[in-house]
Amino acid sequence: MNAIASVLVCLAYIGHARKPQKSSEQEDPAKTLATFLLALNGGIPSSSGTSISRPAVQMSTNPDAPIKLGVNGFGRIGRQVVRIAMDKDDFVVKHINSPMSPEYMKYLLEHDTVHGRFPGTVALSDNGLIINGLPVSLSATRDPTEIPWKDAGVEYVCESTGAFTTTEGCMKHIEGGAKKVIISAPAKDADTPTIVVGVNTDDYETSMKVVSCASCTTNGLAPIVKVINEKFGIKQGLMTTVHAATASQLTVDGSMKGADWRAGRAASANIIPSSTGAAKAVAKAYPVMKGKLTGMAFRVPTVDVSVVDLTCELEKETTYDDIKAEVKLASETYAKGIVGYTEDQVVSSDFVGETCSTVFDAGAGIMLTPTFVKLVSWYDNEWGYSTRLVDLVGTMAKVDGLEIKDESAVYFTARKVD
Structure with a gap:
């Protein structure tokens, strides 16, 4: 978008924000601003019909979502997974394990050089973070067996530290109370199944405890x-x-x-x-x-x-x-x-x-x-990959018998039409 167009969009937003509205028609200022920023950054579907930027999001605040997610490692992938999962009604992030201080984790989640400001809310609590009004407990241990997954209610763990890339290593999360582990990297052993959503999604079986999402x-x-x-x-x-x-x-x-x-x-x-x-x-x-x-x-x-x-x-x-x-x-x-x-x-x-x-x-x-x-x-290689990882968790949860409401999500590989 050129400079003139940017100014016009900005003026249009200011005019819209100042326009009086009936109380029953009041718009959410955050939603209006998100729409403005989307337009300003070119987040418009291309003429060929392919969206080349994610749309403005409506962050989920469902504490009873069926998929209880935990994240080990709060780097580039871990943070994007949290952002994406919090945008899905079927997911709730329950626990994050990272050596960072809670204050620094809050800062990094709120501010991202590539993907911009977090569209929801993040606050500190005595026990961790409050993301979109929902409590997220924190820990800072290097031993997966000591991460309180069970106490936090976590069933599915995104392993994004890069330190545990084998089934043997990731089974320590299972010992800590998790039910399934998804590695956000190629597996370094021959035993860990690799699932690439849209390619072999149907290969997942509920007996699998640890799977790899391959590389970006x-x-x-x-x-x-x-x-x-x-x-x-x-x-x-x-x-x-x-x-x-x-x-x-x-x-x-x-x-x-x-x-x-x-x-x-x-x-x-x-x-x-x-x-x-x-x-x-x-x-x-x-x-x-x-x-x-x-x-x-x-x-x-x-x-x-x-x-x-x-x-x-x-x-x-x-x-x-x-x-x-x-x-x-x-x-x-x-x-x-x-x-x-x-x-x-x-x-x-x-x-x-x-x-x-x-x-x-x-x-x-x-x-x-x-x-x-x-x-x-x-x-x-960050957002697209993290989106597929969250979709893989959704696939696993559905196969595992959880009731998933979001039928629009890309959870299963679509069969090729004849």
Whole structure:
């Protein structure tokens, strides 16, 4: 939005706020302001029908919500999970474990450089935080067996510290009273099931105690791979993710453990080649891809939103127009809410707050031969991934027998229409 348009929107908001209204028609000032900010930040659905920004939210304040969620680790993913879960009527956040002080946790939840101010309310209490009027107890222990999940009433735990990425490690949460654990990272053992919502959601069974939500890049890649493979077949492919900087990187040159010396270079001043297991990990959720995909990453100095470049050899001859048509169909039907589609002239910042796992950029792909093509798809590696993690918890809860009211949520992979 240009400067003139911004001023016009601002004046319109001020005029609306000053306009007298009948008492029965008084609007919520916070809601009006949220709508104004949404317009100011370009949060309008694109002309192609794909929303490339999340809408203004109505924060949930249901203390009796069926899904009792706990969060271990209050970093980038942990905080977004809390924000997203608090926006769903089926969820209530009961407990957070983090070494941070309550005052600092309150501050970080309220203020976010990428995703903006928290749209609800946060206050301190004697026992923790009060979020949207609901009590959230806190603890600060490094031993999962000591986290009072049971006392807090938590059943599902988002494990987002990065320290516990195996079933053995996460079973300590079960010892502490939790019923299920969802790892917000790739599992580092062979026994932990990997569930990518929209790809193998139906693989979840209620007997599973610990599951991995894979990585943000696997979630950004796997749905596109599945759409293309089931229509055209993929013989083999190479993936490159141009990935926003993360908290694991350094702001200035420094030392890093291991042999990857380049990872220790300044994130704010370099494009840094890096390894990633995201492409190979697709096979954990979509086994037909085993041995067919591999890839690498470039870490770039942006704060959020990444893009997948998939160059692949197809089994069937086709045209790029046919590929676009299939992905567009998927975005509107059997993969709606998981796969997005846009023909707009987009750049990375347009996808901050995107809730789809991945948004296919129709104008960025190219085809060399009828079986050799480069496909480009964007993903918000923070918000989009955290949204899928919350959806995965919703899927698990529904399969586990909880009564879920939000039928609009993307809890189950939609079957492909014939």
